[in-house]
Amino acid sequence: xxxxxxxxxxxxxxxxxxxxxxxxxxxxxxxxxxxxxxxxxxxxxxxxxxxxxxxxxxxxxxxxxxxxxxxxxxxxxxxxxxxxxxxxxxxxxxxxxxxxxxxxxxxxxxxxxxxxxxxxxxxxxxxxxxxxxxxxxxxxxxxxxxxxxxxxxxxxxxxxxxxxxxxxxxxxxxxxxxxxxxxxxxxxxxxxxxxxxxxxxxxxxxxxxxxxxxxxxxxxxxxxxxxxxxxxxxxxxxxxxxxxxxxxxxxxxxxxxxxxxxxxxxxxxxxxxxxxxxxxxxxxxxxxxxxxx
Amino acid sequence: xxxxxxxxxxxxxxxxxxxxxxxxxxxxxxxxxxxxxxxxxxxxxxxxxxxxxxxxxxxxxxxxxxxxxxxxxxxxxxxxxxxxxxxxxxxxxxxxxxxxxxxxxxxxxxxxxxxxxxxxxxxxxxxxxxxxxxxxxxxxxxxxxxxxxxxxxxxxxxxxxxxxxxxxxxxxxxxxxxxxxxxxxxxxxxxxxxxxxxxxxxxxxxxxxxxxxxxxxxxxxxxxxxxxxxxxxxxxxxxxxxxxxxxxxxxxxxxxxxxxxxxxxxxxxxxxxxxxxxxxxxxxxxxxxxxxxxxxxxxxxxxxxxxxxxxxxxxxxxxxxxxxxxxxxxxxxxxxxxxxxxxxxxxxxxxxxxxxxx
Amino acid sequence: xxxxxxxxxxxxxxxxxxxxxxxxxxxxxxxxxxxxxxxxxxxxxxxxxxxxxxxxxxxxxxxxxxxxxxxxxxxxxxxxxxxxxxxxxxxxxxxxxxxxxxxxxxxxxxxxxxxxxxxxxxxxxxxxxxxxxxxxxxxxxxxxxxxxxxxxxxxxxxxxxxxxxxxxxxxxxxxxxxxxxxxxxxxxxxxxxxxxxxxxxxxxxxxxxxxxxxxxxxxxxxxxxxxxxxxxxxxxxxxxxxxxxxxxxxxxxxxxxxxxxxxxxxxxxxxxxxxxxxxxx
Numbered sequence: 001x002x003x004x005x006x007x008x009x010x011x012x013x014x015x016x017x018x019x020x021x022x023x024x025x026x027x028x029x030x031x032x033x034x035x036x037x038x039x040x041x042x043x044x045x046x047x048x049x050x051x052x053x054x055x056x057x058x059x060x061x062x063x064x065x066x067x068x069x070x071x072x073x074x075x076x077x078x079x080x081x082x083x084x085x086x087x088x089x090x091x092x093x094x095x096x097x098x099x100x101x102x103x104x105x106x107x108x109x110x111x112x113x114x115x116x117x118x119x120x121x122x123x124x125x126x127x128x129x130x131x132x133x134x135x136x137x138x139x140x141x142x143x144x145x146x147x148x149x150x151x152x153x154x155x156x157x158x159x160x161x162x163x164x165x166x167x168x169x170x171x172x173x174x175x176x177x178x179x180x181x182x183x184x185x186x187x188x189x190x191x192x193x194x195x196x197x198x199x200x201x202x203x204x205x206x207x208x209x210x211x212x213x214x215x216x217x218x219x220x221x222x223x224x225x226x227x228x229x230x231x232x233x234x235x236x237x238x239x240x241x242x243x244x245x246x247x248x249x250x251x252x253x254x255x256x257x258x259x260x261x262x263x264x265x266x267x268x269x270x271x272x273x274x275x276x277x278x279x280x281x282x283x284x285x286x287x288x289x290x291x292x293x
Numbered sequence: 294x295x296x297x298x299x300x301x302x303x304x305x306x307x308x309x310x311x312x313x314x315x316x317x318x319x320x321x322x323x324x325x326x327x328x329x330x331x332x333x334x335x336x337x338x339x340x341x342x343x344x345x346x347x348x349x350x351x352x353x354x355x356x357x358x359x360x361x362x363x364x365x366x367x368x369x370x371x372x373x374x375x376x377x378x379x380x381x382x383x384x385x386x387x388x389x390x391x392x393x394x395x396x397x398x399x400x401x402x403x404x405x406x407x408x409x410x411x412x413x414x415x416x417x418x419x420x421x422x423x424x425x426x427x428x429x430x431x432x433x434x435x436x437x438x439x440x441x442x443x444x445x446x447x448x449x450x451x452x453x454x455x456x457x458x459x460x461x462x463x464x465x466x467x468x469x470x471x472x473x474x475x476x477x478x479x480x481x482x483x484x485x486x487x488x489x490x491x492x493x494x495x496x497x498x499x500x501x502x503x504x505x506x507x508x509x510x511x512x513x514x515x516x517x518x519x520x521x522x523x524x525x526x527x528x529x530x531x532x533x534x535x536x537x538x539x540x541x542x543x544x545x546x547x548x549x550x551x552x553x554x555x556x557x558x559x560x561x562x563x564x565x566x567x568x569x570x571x572x573x574x575x576x577x578x579x580x581x582x583x584x585x586x587x588x589x590x591x592x593x594x595x596x597x598x599x600x601x602x603x604x605x606x607x608x609x610x611x612x613x614x615x616x617x618x619x620x621x622x623x624x625x626x627x628x629x630x631x632x633x634x635x636x637x638x639x640x641x642x643x644x645x646x647x648x649x650x651x
Numbered sequence: 652x653x654x655x656x657x658x659x660x661x662x663x664x665x666x667x668x669x670x671x672x673x674x675x676x677x678x679x680x681x682x683x684x685x686x687x688x689x690x691x692x693x694x695x696x697x698x699x700x701x702x703x704x705x706x707x708x709x710x711x712x713x714x715x716x717x718x719x720x721x722x723x724x725x726x727x728x729x730x731x732x733x734x735x736x737x738x739x740x741x742x743x744x745x746x747x748x749x750x751x752x753x754x755x756x757x758x759x760x761x762x763x764x765x766x767x768x769x770x771x772x773x774x775x776x777x778x779x780x781x782x783x784x785x786x787x788x789x790x791x792x793x794x795x796x797x798x799x800x801x802x803x804x805x806x807x808x809x810x811x812x813x814x815x816x817x818x819x820x821x822x823x824x825x826x827x828x829x830x831x832x833x834x835x836x837x838x839x840x841x842x843x844x845x846x847x848x849x850x851x852x853x854x855x856x857x858x859x860x861x862x863x864x865x866x867x868x869x870x871x872x873x874x875x876x877x878x879x880x881x882x883x884x885x886x887x888x889x890x891x892x893x894x895x896x897x898x899x900x901x902x903x904x905x906x907x908x909x910x911x912x913x914x915x916x917x918x919x920x921x922x923x924x925x926x927x928x929x930x931x932x
Contacts, residue, residue, distance in 0.1 A: 003754055005346065005822040007835045010758035013751075017764055020749040020810065027802040028771050031782035038782065092670045095663040106667045108920055113674055114927075115912035117864035117882045120905050123889060124677040127684065127902060133695040135680055169674065171927070178928060198659065227777045231866035235886050249777050253867065256781045265781060272778045280773045346826050367832035379823030383845040392841070393831030440827075 032273070038266035050263075057267040066243060067251070067268075074247040077160065078225040082218060084165045089172030090214075094202065096173075097180040107177065114170040118228055122235030125163035149237070153244035156237045160245055163236060164229050171224075172217050179213035180206070219283045223276065248272055295357030295370075295447040296322040296480055297343060303351035304338050304504075312338045314504040315352065320482060320497065325474050327483045327495035331527070335504040336484045337452055343482060344373050344450050356447060367396070372441035373450040376457060378433045380425040380440075386412075387421040390439045404443075411442040414473070431462045438473070449474070451483040455490065467493060488528050492516070500524045518557075518638075522645040525571050525638055531602060533638065534612045538570040546570055546639065549608025553585040554634040557649040568648065571638035574615040578631035579603065589614065589628040596623075603628060678909065684902035685709070692898045704899065712903040721888060721897075724904050727881040730796075731863055732911070734880055737800035738862030739855045746809025746854075747847065751839060753810070754817040755825065772807040776868055784871050794878045799869055803862065808930050809854055815929065816850045817843070853926030856919050860912045881908040 039057055041050040061067050096106050113121070128136050131148040140147040149155040183206060191205045207214075230249050233239060239246035239254055246254065249272065256265030297320040304313040313335040320326045328336040341347040343354055345366035354361050361369050372393075380389050387408055394404045412418045415435040425433055434454065441449055454470070455463045471494055474481050485491055491498055492512045500507045500515060500523075507527075508520040519525035519533075526532040538548040540562045545554055548570055562568070577587075589612055591605040596618070603614040603625070614630060621628070639648040680699075684692055687702040713725045752758070753765050776783060783802050792798030820843070828838045869880045879887070885908055888901040916923050 003818070003822055003825075005825045005829075006757050007755050007825070007838070009835070010756065012835055013753075013756035013758045013761075016748040016752035016756075020745040020768060020805075021764065023745065023801060023805045024768060024771055026786065027783060027805040028774070028779070029767075031779040031786055032774065034782035034785070035779050088670070092667060095666045095670075098659065098663045100660055100663050106671065108917060109671045110667075110674060111920070111924075112913050112916045113678075115860050115864075115916040116678075116909050117866065117912075119866045119882050119886050120864075120908050121677075123885055123901065123905055124681050126889070127898065127905075128677050128680055133693055133697070133898065135697060135699070138695065166674065166677065169670075174924060174927060178924075223775075227775045230777060231864075231882070231886075234866070234870075235889070252777070253780065257871075262781060269778045269780070273774055276775070276778065277773055344826075344830065346829065366826070366829040371830065373827070373830050375823040375827065377821055377823055379821060379827040381824065381827070381842055383842075392833075396832035396837065440831075 035266045035269045035273075038262055039270045040263075041266075042263045053263070057263045058271075061264060061267050061271075066246070069243070070246050070248050070251045073157075073245060074226065074249075077157070077164070077229070077245075077247060078222050080161045081164045081168060081225050081229075082221040084161065085168040085172050085221060086214065086217060088165070089169050089217075090176050090210075092169070093173050093176035093180055094206075096177055110173050111170045113167055114174075116167060117231060118164075118167060119231035119235045121163050121167045122232040125159055125166070126236050129159055129162075151241055153241055156241060156245050160229070160232060160236055163232050164225060167232070168221060168224060172221070175213055175217055176210070179210050183209050216283065219279055223279060226272070226276070248275075296320050296324075297326075297448055297482065298355040299339075299343075299352065300355070301352040302339065302342060302349060302354060304335070304342060304347060305350040312504055313342070316501075316504075316506055317352075318499060318506065318509065320480060322480055323478045324496045325471070325481045325483065325494055326497040326499060327485060327491045328499045328501055329485055329488060329491035329527075330501035330507075332486060334501045336486075336501050339501075340450055340452055340482060340484045343448070344371055345369050370447045371450055372444045372446040372448075373452065374437045374441050374454040376453040378425075378437040378454075378457075380433060380436055382425055385422050385424060386417065386428070386436050386439075389425065389436055390443050393440065393444050407443045407445070408439075411439040414442065414476075415439050430458050431466065434458060434466055438470070442473075442477070447480065449479050449481040451481065451485075453485055454483075456485070456487070463490075470494065488530065492528070500527060502527070518647070518649070519571075520647050522569060522571070522640040525640070529573055531574050531613050531615065533571045533573050534607075534610075535640070536570045536572070536607055536610050536612070537642075538568050540564050540566050540568050544634075546637075548587060551587050551608065553587065553632045553637065555637040555639060556634040557637070558639055559648040559650065562648065567642050569640040569642050569645075571640060572612075572632065573636065574602065574613040576633065576636035577614055578633070579614050579616040579621055579628050580631075585632045585634060587630045587632060589630055591625055591628055594623050594625075678906075681902045681905045681909075684899060685906050687899055689897055689899050692902075708899050708903040709907075712900045712907065721900075722876050722879060722884060724881060724884065724907055726877065727879050727884040727904075728907065728911075730799075730878060731880040731882065731908075733796050734799045734865065734869065735859045735862035735911075737796060738803050738865075739858035741800055741804040742806070742809045742858050743851055743854055745804060746807075747813050747851070750810045750813030750817060751843065754814055755835075755838075768807045768810050770807075771805060772811065776802060780867065780871065787872055793872050794875045798872050799865075799878075799880075800862075803865065803868060809858070812850060812854055812926075812930050813847065816847060820846060849922070849925070850929075852919070853922045853929065855926075856915055856922045857926035857930055859915060860923075863912050 040052055040054060042053045042056065043050045092110060096103055128134050129149060131137055131150060137147050147155060149159045187205060188201060191201045196204060227249055229247070230253070233245060233247060233250050237245045239250050248268065252265050252268045252272065255261045255268065299316055299318045301315040301317050302313060303311065303315050305311050316339060328339060330336050338347060342349050345361065345364060349362050356369060356371070381392065384392065390408045390411060391404045394407065412421055415438060417432060417435045417439060420428060420432060425436065428436065437454065455466055458466060467490055483494060495512055497509065498512050498515050499509050502523050508515055508524045515524060515528055519528065522535065526535065536548050538546045541547045541552055542564060543560065544558055545552055546568055587607050589605050589607045591603050593604050595602040595604065599618060600615050601618050603616065605612055614628065640646065641648050683699060683701060684697060685708050686705040687697060688704045691697055691702065714723050716723055749768065753761060787793060787798045787802060824842060825838060828842055833841060864882060865880070866882050869883050873879055873883065881904065885901060885904045888904060889896050
């Protein structure tokens with residue numbers, strides 16, 4: 001897309017774009033290229049000298065069982081959060097899309113968790129499921145489960161999935177609702193005239209028409225779980241117990257800061273960048289196809 | 294006030310697309326010139342070059358005696374009414390009209406005087422405090438005109454200003470524009486694709502096609518003596534019928550074996566050579582007979598109230614005849630058409646130019 | 652919906668009400684916890700109706716420090732506010748200018764410039780965290796507001812949003828301005844800026860929330876506790892040794908930390924939704 005009309009001159013636009021360019025180059029391109037460069041270096045124990053080691057950091061990364069575990073953890077975490085948050089949000093959005101009184105009140109009451117910081121969300125959920133003082137831990141213990149997310153990795157993961165899902169529902173809900181409202185009423189009415197009942201209408205007409213939104217949200221949710229859940233993990237489990245809830249991003253942080261392995265951490269960053277770029281590219285290709293359709 | 298002179302003006306876009314191919318035109322001071330043509334004919338581009346909104350690739354544009362090729366739009370002393378009005382949505386009607394004057398540093402009381410005056414002329418005094426979105430289409434149109442008037446420019450430029458209005462309002466505003474232009478006496482250049490607007494508004498009608506001028510003249514000249522087949526079929530509704538024929542003799546052509554007489558015919562055409570014969574639907578006499586007549590097979594009839602349109606074929610080619618209602622029975626299957634020799638237009642099949650007397 | 656079945660309506664209400672209860676419950680608990688004393692919470696039998704300690708907990712959290720060098724929350728909120736406002740305003744400022752340049756001018760390397768900005772959309776700060784930290788450290792910006800804010804301003808969201816909005820403004824408006832004698836600056840100030848107000852507000856709401864909720868970046872670059880933001884502060888209050896955690900203060904702080912962004916969402920819902928939906932396009 002291009003404007004037909006332009007303002008003449010080119011010094012002014014260069015001045016206008018300069019602040020953004022400067023900040024982008026200093027805080028984005030420079031560190032990103034540093035990350036790539038560092039991923040090929042190894043620092044000595046004191047951080048005084050570094051030597052070029054080629055792909056050694058990558059090789060040793062893929063020799064670590066912890067890295068595979070982080071990958072598996074991330075995959076499980078992402079799929080569970082995406083599945084539950086999309087499912088719940090779609091259910092709520094279809095109900096809110098019905099012509100009911102006070103629909104907009106429900107909308108307000110459902111979207112505000114978006115504004116809660118991930119770390120705060122984590123804190124709220126630990127408080128609720130704290131092994132000794134959590135209000136909801138008691139009923140769980142009452143049915144005979146020895147609930148302790150501090151020690152049991154499955155319990156810890158459950159808690160993470162719950163809090164991450166809780167925070168993401170509002171976002172998905174909003175987009176699903178917008179997607180539903182964008183479906184022309186006449187199409188649904190035509191389906192009703194063709195004799196499709198409400199449930200059939202949903203699966204054969206509404207859901208397919210909603211698929212661009214669903215796909216978009218799927219990608220956004222995966223990116224969300226990759227990056228934004230850092231705060232939740234750091235607050236709820238700190239990657240534990242015994243590193244069993246450490247995701248890829250959390251590992252970049254932990255290895256770089258606590259372990260001081262900057263080369264390894266940089267190599268992980270580079271892999272993450274590639275994953276995000278791939279996800280974004282998939283999304284763009286899909287969006288483009290949708291536009292052509 | 295000033296006239297506008299174009300001298301072989303060209304517009305070439307990136308990729309060597311030539312939108313305007315060397316147009317020369319003189320527009321007299323105080324006249325109303327309409328550029329008409331189908332979309333993509335270059336009429337808007339030409340207007341926008343006069344306004345200074347498009348760069349001029351070649352040739353010269355003069356407003357009065359001044360060559361304005363390199364002059365900024367603001368300094369050309371022109372005002373423009375856009376198709377979508379381009380009113381500033383966040384400014385009141387008053388501010389919309391005053392903005393250009395403010396930017397020029399016109400004193401406040403002078404601005405107020407001019408805006409009030411323009412508002413009075415256009416009967417929009419009661420809307421001055423409103424925002425454009427609170428106005429109807431016709432009112433917005435008036436504000437756009439007001440914005441042009443307050444500037445007291447040398448030239449008014451109109452870019453299809455009525456095409457966003459409904460049919461009834463369009464007729465009404467057309468009359469108002471004409472009246473206003475007469476009253477102010479400002480040179481006006483008006484772009485439209487609507488031939489009725491073009492015919493009714495213009496002192497000077499310019500028909501364009503493919504980036505070139507096809508014909509310049511008064512509306513009646515263009516209608517009565519179209520210089521090309523394009524002009525012949527573009528101006529007039531329903532369009533002129535074009536039949537394939539051959540030259541018979543000086544002053545006579547034959548259409549599928551039927552011979553008709555022609556008044557305006559180039560001398561020295563070779564008998565037997567192909568020629569295109571143009572006849573306006575309103576110029577043939579249905580049911581008439583005479584030495585110069587054609588026979589037509591009627592397919593169907595359209596009722597337009599006062600008139601009827603008979604659709605059918607003459608010598609195998611599509612043909613339309615316009616007749617007063619009641620003149621002929623609606624179930625007529627075959628018509629004899631009398632042709633007045635003065636109403637026959639001849640065109641060269643190759644060059645499409647008129648083959649009239651030189 | 653096409654049919655008007657009372658049962659379907661009832662189910663809709665039920666589902667939505669259930670959703671609202673589940674969504675609200677964790678926050679409800681936090682609010683309750685902020686009204687009890689430590690002992691009531693620790694024994695694990697906190698009632699689900701408000702207690703009487705709110706008047707004690709809130710002033711204590713806000714204005715007094717505590718055990719393990721806890722800073723008063725008021726100071727943390729101030730830091731968060733500066734960071735959130737800095738990010739929101741900074742982003743709006745640099746991105747509206749660059750979008751203006753990219754959309755309304757033709758200049759050398761315009762496409763390149765656009766792509767350089769556009770690519771930053773893909774990579775969040777998390778993937779380049781240590782090198783960025785190092786640069787900020789080298790610039791001497793650790794423990795400064797500039798260091799907190801600047802790196803997070805570098806993103807394409809705002810530029811794309813403004814670009815998208817500018818593209819919807821009819822070309823004729825610029826042309827009319829030109830004829831009316833307005834130059835680049837006047838066109839920007841008199842036409843573009845007033846028309847962009849809603850977009851600016853929407854972007855502000857989204858970026859304010861984004862800034863207020865930042866976690867990893869402030870965690871790394873603030874070492875002084877006086878520079879802590881509230882989101883970092885609350886995490887530090889929850890120590891691994893349960894006995895030392897002042898839960899009533901932590902929950903009071905959580906409520907305080909949620910308050911500004913949640914209020915923004917509730918009271919500027921229209922702008923919030925607009926901002927959210929449009930920045931993701």
